[in-house]
Amino acid sequence: MRKLIAVFTLALATVAFAPRPAAAQGGDCTRAYNQCLNDTWDLKGFQQTMADIECLSEYLGCVRRLL
């Protein structure tokens, strides 16, 4: 039983810490984009529009790099 737990733990650690190529993390671009948009909430008018465009620009660049 102890050996089984040890093997299971080792397998879990291997999966958890294995390097992940970025292709599986397209959703990270979306999350970063949403966070960026949230960060502009206190801006007003033209400043907010330009900040949102910058967020979109970063998002599009992120997606292109990951796909």
Next chain:
Amino acid sequence: MRKSILLLALPVAVGVPILLVACAGDDVAAAGHRLIRGFEDRAVPVTCQAVDLGTEAPELLRGASDTSFVVLNAAERRITEYGDDLAALWSLEYEETGPAAIEGPESVTLLADTAVAVLARGGNRLVVLDRAGALIATEALGFIPAAVAATSNGELLITPMPLGDMPGTLMVRYRGGELEELPVPKRSYVDMTVNALGNILLVEALADGGAVAVHQFFAPRAFHVVPHIGGATVSPLRVPTPDVTAAAIDVVPRAPITDDQFDRILTPAVAMSMDRGRDEVYLVTRSGRDLGGQPERTVLRTDRRLELIAAYVPDVSFRKMAFLPRRRAAIVADDFDRFHLCPLNAIDRAD
């Protein structure tokens, strides 16, 4: 002669829609898509060889000439041209601030034998440098830039990530310090982010002064563009896609785009490269299969009209590629930013 088979599948359970499927010929389905039928049997497996260029983490990788390619390393702020023997030919270090600033590079191309052009998301700019890194020209583009190619006439063709009506078309020509929209039509999507992604084109110049531009996402569509005085002649092209990916054709994700949606969308052109001597286009797309938990990529070798010549499946997962015509091989950067050399010279699996 094309053979047509019409299948009518009746619903077998309540709620199952009626499927009407028409299969016509080897290459073109009734819906007008250029499917590569029997892809899994036709694709040539390729064994790649790891190579060391003395640099890591390339941001951009692009074919330059028949015997060279260029690498932009954003971490080192360095642009280097390599010969197809993998030796560095020249290298420059660029700035991220000041008049010649390159921040957020999206695309790079060599311009004649003397300059390099870079599209930068920082400031939405075109920056042209000489090979010593001195500034030649900059241009505020007024739109988010996606890709750039240098024609044999010394003009730059630039494609945008369109935001609303900016710009009005999918290609802008830069020559003599002037920007001119060329009549490459947009596709329309409701959501702003999906619309931007769905209209990104990769572009490569042909030897005769024209260019081929291919949609990166969702729609297997492309254009042959021939710039001339006063505008351009633009012809639509269909991009070949493995039959395994047929279900993804024209699938449009819903914002916000989740990981699950990213895994299922069509990517007609993850990367693109040219053999100008043979007038052939090399497209990287998803094969529809899985490679070690990641989408497997295939390299489609086509003529200038995107008619398929051969399909290759390298044994590494990659998104960046430059074709080296003289070596009949592609230099690729894998998902961990390591370089590999992949021979692409067989026509079919019997070779």
